[in-house]
Amino acid sequence: MAFWSSTSVFTSKVPRKILFMFTLSLSVTYLFYSLMSCYNSLQFPLQDNYVFQGRLVTEETTFATLRGKLYSASQGFTQFSEADQSALASVRDHAEAEQRTVEWIRTPASPTKPAAAFHTTVLEREHQEFSTTDSELRLNCTSDYGEKKLPQAIIIGVKKGGTRALLEALRVHPDVRAVGNEPHFFDRNYEKGLDWYRDLMPSTLEGQITMEKTPSYFVTNHAPKRIHSMAKDIKLIIVVRNPVTRAISDYTQTLSKKPEIPTFEVLAFKNRTLGLIDASWSALRIGIYALHLESWMQYFPLSQMHFVSGERLIVDPGGEMAKVQDFLGLKQIVTDKHFYFNKTKGFPCLKKPEDSSTPRCLGKSKGRTHPKIDTDVIRRLHKFYKPFNMMFYQMTGQNFQWELEEDSEPRSSQD
Ligand SMILES: Nc1ncnc2c1ncn2[C@@H]1O[C@H](COP(=O)(O)OS(=O)(=O)O)[C@@H](OP(=O)(O)O)[C@H]1O
Numbered sequence: 001m002a003f004w005s006s007t008s009v010f011t012s013k014v015p016r017k018i019l020f021m022f023t024l025s026l027s028v029t030y031l032f033y034s035l036m037s038c039y040n041s042l043q044f045p046l047q048d049n050y051v052f053q054g055r056l057v058t059e060e061t062t063f064a065t066l067r068g069k070l071y072s073a074s075q076g077f078t079q080f081s082e083a084d085q086s087a088l089a090s091v092r093d094h095a096e097a098e099q100r101t102v103e104w105i106r107t108p109a110s111p112t113k114p115a116a117a118f119h120t121t122v123l124e125r126e127h128q129e130f131s132t133t134d135s136e137l138r139l140n141c142t143s144d145y146g147e148k149k150l151p152q153a154i155i156i157g158v159k160k161g162g163t164r165a166l167l168e169a170l171r172v173h174p175d176v177r178a179v180g181n182e183p184h185f186f187d188r189n190y191e192k193g194l195d196w197y198r199d200l201m202p203s204t205l206e207g208q209i210t211m212e213k214t215p216s217y218f219v220t221n222h223a224p225k226r227i228h229s230m231a232k233d234i235k236l237i238i239v240v241r242n243p244v245t246r247a248i249s250d251y252t253q254t255l256s257k258k259p260e261i262p263t264f265e266v267l268a269f270k271n272r273t274l275g276l277i278d279a280s281w282s283a284l285r286i287g288i289y290a291l292h293l294e295s296w297m298q299y300f301p302l303s304q305m306h307f308v309s310g311e312r313l314i315v316d317p318g319g320e321m322a323k324v325q326d327f328l329g330l331k332q333i334v335t336d337k338h339f340y341f342n343k344t345k346g347f348p349c350l351k352k353p354e355d356s357s358t359p360r361c362l363g364k365s366k367g368r369t370h371p372k373i374d375t376d377v378i379r380r381l382h383k384f385y386k387p388f389n390m391m392f393y394q395m396t397g398q399n400f401q402w403e404l405e406e407d408s409e410p411r412s413s414q415d
Pocket residue numbers: 132158159160161162163164165215248249250252310313314347348349361362365366367368369
């Protein structure tokens with residue numbers, strides 16, 4: 001009652017003209033924002049073009065067809081016909097004479113295949129393997145000052161790309177606070193709710209960025225939607241690495257826990273004589289980056305994603321860190337000066353802080369020696385990934401030059 005009477009006093013005192021102008025400007029603002037949100041929701045899900053090397057690339061039909069195939073591949077069984085293969089060839093400008101058929105099967109491999117049982121066990125096992133707790137690396141998440149916030153940036157992938165190295169380097173930055181473990185919120189713990197997730201985060205002061213890394217998000221179907229519903233403006237970082245080396249690294253991790261598993265060469269093929277690669281094996285499937293990126297692009301513009309080269313992170317950590325800090329809107333604090341090349345480890349390590357004697361190399365599960373893999377298998381895998389890599393370069397507008405590594409064999413125990 002009192003409210004109403006005070007409102008009528010207000011309206012009677014303010015000239016009608018001013019009230020009219022006020023209402024009009026409110027309506028225009030509302031209309032503007034409605035149109036903006038419509039535009040955004042239309043633009044990304046339907047986007048068919050990508051910016052490549054600074055110019056807009058309109059997709060050829062063949063490229064769109066290939067993407068269609070990628071989609072159906074992600075839904076279940078798809079077999080690429082010869083026609084699809086030639087479409088691929090026109091997209092990438094390379095004839096793939098050898099690789100006639102690429103099979104995508106989601107169901108477990110045939111029981112007659114020696115590796116069949118392993119596939120199922122591995123899928124279950126990976127669930128545990130992914131939760132690399134890296135307790136050896138919980139460095140600086142101890143301050144209780146400030147407030148716990150949901151992350152503003154997440155390293156969403158890829159597994160074995162170099163995600164730990166990146167996160168630990170970022171944690172050197174005074175404006176970055178990150179949780180040491182992989183929370184696996186958007187893939188395994190989503191039902192625990194956002195409060196649970198927030199509570200895992202370290203406290204931050206004004207101006208500090210909260211971060212986490214869980215590399216399995218990149219290949220989790222519902223992760224993009226879930227992350228988008230938490231924060232539309234979140235920044236996403238993806239560390240990518242030559243998919244062939246990534247697959248071997250992934251296999252090496254599994255092998256270290258289960259030495260009795262079949263060889264990489266056995267697991268990589270459905271039928272080696274026919275050259276039929278088993279893309280349902282997760283070690284290989286994770287490396288089809290274009291496929292996974294497509295799902296993220298349904299929800300996020302490329303401007304919210306930053307791709308780090310896993311290879312350059314090793315040879316030029318300072319350079320890659322400069323780009324990441326730029327992307328995150330941070331001051332350039334982590335530079336070359338923070339790294340040194342550790343000959344024993346064979347990788348860059350963080351220099352010791354002056355007041356500490358703690359070694360700052362990553363643990364022994366990072367930078368493992370890989371088993372020697374048949375060169376013919378490596379060659380076939382390079383051919384298998386090539387069209388997907390090309391598509392990925394086009395989508396991201398970055399050429400990671402993995403094809404240049406084709407001739408040089410990846411590092412192995414016999415090197
Ligand atoms: N500085 C430094 N030290 C050690 N290792 C480094 C470093 N930078 C990148 N790498 C590469 O990181 C690979 C492991 O990747 P991730 O940390 O993403 O693995 S995981 O998904 O979290 O298990 C790991 O893969 P492997 O060499 O196969 O072990 C390394 O090649």
